[in-house]
Amino acid sequence: MEYRQIPANAVPRLINRLRLKHWALLAALAETRTLHEAATRISVTQPSATKMLADIEQAFQFPLFERHSRGLRPTSLGEEVVGYARQSQASLARFIEGLEVKRRGGHGQLVIGAIMGAAPDLVARAVAQIKQQRPLLNIRMVGETSDQISTSLERHDIELAVGRFSSLLQHNLFDFTPLSNEVMQVVVRRGHALVRQKKLPLAALMDWPWILQPVTSPARHLLEEEFARARLSTPANIIECASVFATLQLLQTSDAVAALPESVVRDHVKAGLLRALPIPIGSDLKGFGILTRKGEPLSEIAATFVSLLHQFAEPAAVPAPRRGRRQAPASP
The missing domain is CATH 3.40.190.10 (Periplasmic binding protein-like II)
Incomplete structure (x- = not known):
């Protein structure tokens, strides 16, 4: 398929031609990389999935995947489309789940990630406080280590994370606000x-x-x-x-x-x-903080939770370094 210049009416055309099932297929292909497995995941036949992918690429007017013997590999532009598909599916899933919570009489949903060093104290206190304020708020916590929760944050599986950067270039994806250190x-x-x-x-x-x-x-x-x-x-x-x-x-x-x-x-x-x-360790590990996706405002519930995290972090200010080798911050 040849690359063509995207016409001015591309946005309404794409909106009209692409349905939820199309985006679900793209999100499934991001995980499976084979049409057979992706078709099974979204409950369609493989011939139907093949036709759907052809329709999607026709709508965009450029190839989204390269075909290889071991499956499909996204093109550079395909990576952008697949990333959005994954984001939209995660957002839709959270919306439906939150709607179901409200249907049962609940009041909203908050999905967060937290490293294990922050969970027992800071995050637990903030969760307890917000649940006291909003007893019917549905809260889900995921993750154990910073690399796990940063992946979940990038994939839009969670709204915010309490952790630290796990790679050098993540500052391009996330904003970071420091909270505390851990021994x-x-x-x-x-x-x-x-x-x-x-x-x-x-x-x-x-x-x-x-x-x-x-x-x-x-x-x-x-x-x-x-x-x-x-x-x-x-x-x-x-x-x-x-x-x-x-x-x-x-x-x-x-x-x-x-x-x-x-x-x-x-x-x-x-x-x-x-x-x-009696073995000092961890003197070079930077403190943990709040990670959020760049350019995306937090929901009102998430913003309230963040303010509680800051409130409980204030008394636990990092002490001045001691003389000699200091036993410093840490947490996974």
């Missing part, structure tokens, strides 16, 4: 052999199993930098786990070591289920 702690189960040692260099932990966050998370980047600074290799015996709940369970039932936010392990340490080791 990391290296923890093990109670009764662990390491608890009996008074002096513990990081090297003494290398022969033990470790539970680490995925390599795409900022906290994992920081931990790898700590290993490198100490001239140590990544531990050979590791479990990669993004779930805080699974990590806490694994810590209590094994001899594994993990570095987690203080807010996450605080109650477990107080209860004697976990023990914090």
Whole structure:
């Protein structure tokens, strides 16, 4: 198919020709990259999906996908169209879900992402406060690490996130407003052999199993930098786990070591289920904050939630650095 100049009447023509099913097909192709799987996902036959894609490309008057033996790959312009299709489907799903909540007597919906370091304190307090103000508000929280929630934010699966940038160029996609810092702690189960040692260099932990966050998370980047600074290799015996709940369970039932936010392990340490080791870590991890998509205003509910986050973050201002090596901010 040849590229043609888009005529002046392209917008009304596209609106008239493309239906919800067309956009649903494009969103499905973004996930599956094969017409067979995309057709199954939107409950049409493959011949129907093939014709729909042809109609879509005819409407746009340029190819959206390149055909390969392993499926379809979006063209450069196709990426733009597919991205919008995914955004529109996510927005429609949230609208329908919110409408259903209101039909049942509820009052709106808020979908947010939060890293596990912010969830136990700051986010939990803001959620509790807004639920007190709006008891019938439907709130959904997703995510564990910054890379997970930034992906959800980019895909319009959530309205805002509490985390940090997980890659260098994300400042082009998201606005960031700092909220707080978090101290990391290296923890093990109670009764662990390491608890009996008074002096513990990081090297003494290398022969033990470790539970680490995925390599795409900022906290994992920081931990790898700590290993490198100490001239140590990544531990050979590791479990990669993004779930805080699974990590806490694994810590209590094994001899594994993990570095987690203080807010996450605080109650477990107080209860004697976990023990914090005297190893400073996390001095180079930047504080977390609110991530929102550039150029997109927040809903009234989301704006209210953000104001609550700022309100609860104010008392937890970052203390001045101590002399010597400081034990600083962190969180996945």
